Amino acid sequence: MTTKQFMIVNRKAPYGTIYGWEALEVVLIAAAFEQDVSMAFLDDGVYQLKKGHQTKGIEIKAFEKTFGALEDYDVTKIYVDQESLTERGLTADDLTIPVEVLSRAEIGKRMEEQDIVLAF
Amino acid sequence: MKFAILVSEGPYTHQASDTAFLFAQAVLAKGHEIFRVFFYHDGVYNATRLTTPPQDDRNIVKRWTKLAQENNLDMVVCVAAAQRRGIVDDGEMKRNGKDATNLAEPFRISGLGQLIEAGIQADRLVVFGD
Numbered sequence A: 001m002t003t004k005q006f007m008i009v010n011r012k013a014p015y016g017t018i019y020g021w022e023a024l025e026v027v028l029i030a031a032a033f034e035q036d037v038s039m040a041f042l043d044d045g046v047y048q049l050k051k052g053h054q055t056k057g058i059e060i061k062a063f064e065k066t067f068g069a070l071e072d073y074d075v076t077k078i079y080v081d082q083e084s085l086t087e088r089g090l091t092a093d094d095l096t097i098p099v100e101v102l103s104r105a106e107i108g109k110r111m112e113e114q115d116i117v118l119a120f
Numbered sequence B: 001m002k003f004a005i006l007v008s009e010g011p012y013t014h015q016a017s018d019t020a021f022l023f024a025q026a027v028l029a030k031g032h033e034i035f036r037v038f039f040y041h042d043g044v045y046n047a048t049r050l051t052t053p054p055q056d057d058r059n060i061v062k063r064w065t066k067l068a069q070e071n072n073l074d075m076v077v078c079v080a081a082a083q084r085r086g087i088v089d090d091g092e093m094k095r096n097g098k099d100a101t102n103l104a105e106p107f108r109i110s111g112l113g114q115l116i117e118a119g120i121q122a123d124r125l126v127v128f129g130d
Helices: A019-032 A043-049 A064-073 A082-087 A104-113 B016-029 B041-047 B060-071 B079-085 B090-095 B113-121
Strands: A005-010 A036-041 A077-081 A100-102 A116-119 B002-007 B033-039 B075-078 B108-110 B124-128
Touching: A005 A019, A005 A043, A005 A104, A019 A036, A019 A064, A019 B079, A019 B113, A036 A043, A036 A104, A043 A077, A043 A082, A077 A082, A077 A104, A082 A100, A082 A104, A100 A104, A116 B124, B002 B016, B002 B041, B002 B113, B016 B033, B016 B041, B016 B060, B016 B124, B033 B041, B033 B060, B033 B113, B041 B060, B041 B075, B041 B079, B075 B079, B075 B113, B079 B090, B079 B108
Parallel strands: A005 A036, A005 A116, A036 A077, A077 A100, B002 B033, B002 B124, B033 B075, B075 B108
Antiparallel strands: none
16 A cells, blocks of 8 residues: 655644544554554643543543554654643643654754644 | 645535536546545545525535535545534444434445545545645
């Protein structure tokens, strides 16, 4: 099968909308199709990776644990925008999985290398 | 060129579906090919035949149907997104014990793999969302 580079870009907070969860479903399927998958987290999207989701009060299933399973799907290229973290008072230590923190310009370069960019 | 299109917002609330439709029309008019149109997130609502806009407004669902029938377009609705939002065809009705269907012609319900395949097969996958 042809392999293409897919980047899934997350810009939204985890539970206010369904984009984060449904983007993760795309990631898992793309990985199952043995594509070269990466994820980028920008803007409020960085909150998706923050440790300690507690969603009981809003009665929505938490998907924090799914990020931990990405490695099993060989999805290891997880890029997080430095500026978005800083703007929100976060650092890589606040995140639930190991990520590559990159400058906005550097993420732009990675985006440019992709065959397909799906932004949610 | 071979295009694939992803529509990820529902009709009327967002312009994404309108723009995707107009883009698809323009692509075909220029003699290009559309490998597939894939509907995800609230985009699946573009596929309910029960949509009834006021008479002086565009009918977004019928417009997709007509374009697809005239050009033999493959229009695929994501099954997981459709199940969540109550978009149902015969197969889904039986599988999930529902008493009705609402999927418009010639949409079909299938998996997210169809989106990935569209990305692999097309020269460009163009996303219409917010």
